Amino acid sequence: MKKLSFLLVLILGLGLVLAACGGGDDKDSKDNGKEDNAGDNATSEEASDFSVAMVTDIGGVDDKSFNQSAWEGIKAFGEANGLSKGNGFDYAQSNDKSEYVPNLTRLVRDEYSLIFGIGFELKEDLQTIADQYSDTNFAIVDDVVEAPNAASITFKEHEGSFLVGVAAALKTKTNKLGFVGGMDSPLINKFEAGFIAGAKSINPDIEIDVKYAEHFGDATKGKTIAATMYDSGIDIIYHAAGGTGNGVFNQAKDIKQNDPEREIWVIGVDRDQHEEGQIGDHNVTLTSMIKRVDVAVQDVSTMALNGEFPAGEQLEFGIEDNGIGFATTNKEAMTEEIINTVNEWQEKILNGEIEVPSTRDELKEFEAAL
Secondary structure, X not given: OHHHHHHHHHHHHHHHHHHHHHHHHHHHHHHHHHHHHOOOOOOOOOHHHOOEEEEOOOOOOOOOOHHHHHHHHHHHXXXXXXXXXXXXXEEEOOXXXXXXXXXXXXXXXXXXXXXXXXXXXXXXXXXXXHHHXXXXXEEEEOOOOOOOOEEEEEEOHHHHHHHHHHHHHHHOOOOEEEEEEOOOOHHHHHXXXXXXXXXXXHOOOOEEEEEEOOOOOOHHHHHHHHHHHHHXXXXXXXXXXXXXXXXXXXXXXXXXXXXXXXXOEEEEEEOOOOHHHEEOOEEOEEEEEEEOHHHHHHHHHHHHHOOOOOOOOEEEEOHHHOOEEEOOOOOOOOOHHHHHHHHHHHHHHHOOOOOOOOOHHHHHHHHHOO
């Protein structure tokens, strides 16, 4: 009996020792994992610990264009991962350029995992903040920053602008088109060059008036420019002006309301702006150059969540990536014939038969070859 009791005590004691050792190994393993993963972009992060935010460009998160598209992408990402506004994702509104740095800094201090700067105007300030806060990941849309903790998201806007230029040339009755840009800059010049190239590929003699508002959030200026253009006989205006473009829509709708029989159109930008063109039973939105900022922002956020943030890389989205396209929502205006023709030109771009110009100098060469 004494031997049996001794054996039982010995077995129980060994079991406790082994259990304690096993528990200690598991804890050490978990703790070591946490230490190894700290600050490592290549390691996935639980959604509950991940957060993403964006700083808007001037024009507002509800500009019905560029900022809004980016915000829709962040919201879609957040909702897909069980996050909520203010608790996992958010935005900082910029009403002036002087607010970029304070907004970026506040989001860093709020410890967001990934912070987007929406628009090329934030490039300089985002570059500075990224250099100062190397432990935070950043991404800029529509420009390139050089930082090991930042990703750059760009698009082939000239390709989509070419396609809507084709549509405009096929639709116009006056052979007079207009282009309204926000800031006269290399980025917006891509929209201008592509649009003119597309239109002139259909009709080399078509007239295209180009004006810049020098602002992305001045709807009044956009309306004034549009009024002058429409009064000159232009019947289709393509805008690449963010919130300023809302003024172009307002002017077109005012004209349509006063003269329902007049054929007058706006081509939207960045997202399908069909709703912005609704006026009673009519709609003045011919089509829109769709730039899937929402998809790009959502994709990069997902990559960051999964530990695959493209730090230091430039990502470019074009037609072949479904990052650029054109809207066909207005079935009455965008006839099957127009859509088929635009698709034919799109195929030429995809197979390399057409190289769309992205600068004014390239546009001159393109026109000379027509």
